[in-house]
Amino acid sequence: MKIGVLGLQGDFYEHVKMLELLIDKKDIIIVKQPLDMKEIQGLIIPGGESTSIGKLMIEHGLDKEIINAQLPIFGTCAGLIILAKNIIGSNQFSLKLMNIDVERNGYGRQKESFEADLDIISLGLEAGEKFRGVFIRAPIIKSIGEGVEILSKLGDYPVLLRNGNLLVSTFHPELTDNPNIHRLFIEKMVAKH
Numbered sequence: 001m002k003i004g005v006l007g008l009q010g011d012f013y014e015h016v017k018m019l020e021l022l023i024d025k026k027d028i029i030i031v032k033q034p035l036d037m038k039e040i041q042g043l044i045i046p047g048g049e050s051t052s053i054g055k056l057m058i059e060h061g062l063d064k065e066i067i068n069a070q071l072p073i074f075g076t077c078a079g080l081i082i083l084a085k086n087i088i089g090s091n092q093f094s095l096k097l098m099n100i101d102v103e104r105n106g107y108g109r110q111k112e113s114f115e116a117d118l119d120i121i122s123l124g125l126e127a128g129e130k131f132r133g134v135f136i137r138a139p140i141i142k143s144i145g146e147g148v149e150i151l152s153k154l155g156d157y158p159v160l161l162r163n164g165n166l167l168v169s170t171f172h173p174e175l176t177d178n179p180n181i182h183r184l185f186i187e188k189m190v191a192k193h
């Protein structure tokens with residue numbers, strides 16, 4: 001089983017390092033062109049700048065390739081924005097795969113970056129175990145559509161969600177030393193696909 005990490009912009013190398021804790025190096029593919037998609041069974045779209053990732057995705061001919069592949073995808077922060085059906089107040093590119101309405105930089109200026117301990121409701125983490133959520137100019141999910149399961153919330157807003165074979169977080173698990181969310185993506189979503 002090979003996992004791809006979209007390597008066009010953003011913190012993709014942090015995802016690679018996290019995956020190295022879980023799978024063999026040779027099974028981690030940095031995806032930069034359509035051909036790379038043929039090799040993988042699951043894809044991670046990293047954090048970064050969603051407008052840049054979107055533009056580069058189109059330039060590299062990866063947008064349609066990713067939509068058509070129907071693989072399990074894990075998107076963090078900007079990766080979540082790229083997967084969203086609706087980016088509120090913006091007509092920037094997105095793949096429109098995940099049934100959520102998202103507002104970019106939703107926590108505003110003074111809280112552009114913060115950390116918070118999250119209760120992970122599902123995904124098989126141990127009872128009471130908290131996950132350190134690193135939020136950097138994070139988006140806010142304002143509403144969700146049918147089929148979307150909320151796996152964790154911070155205050156009123158969902159921060160970790162699943163929609164079929166899509167998993168998204170508004171925070172950055174790749175910037176912690178806790179590989180549990182990546183492990184669950186691999187074991188529960190990619191391996192079972």
Ligand code: GLN
Nearest residue numbers: 047048049050077078137
């Ligand atoms: N604010 C960024 C965007 O809109 C996302 C930030 C991140 O990925 N940490 O693309």
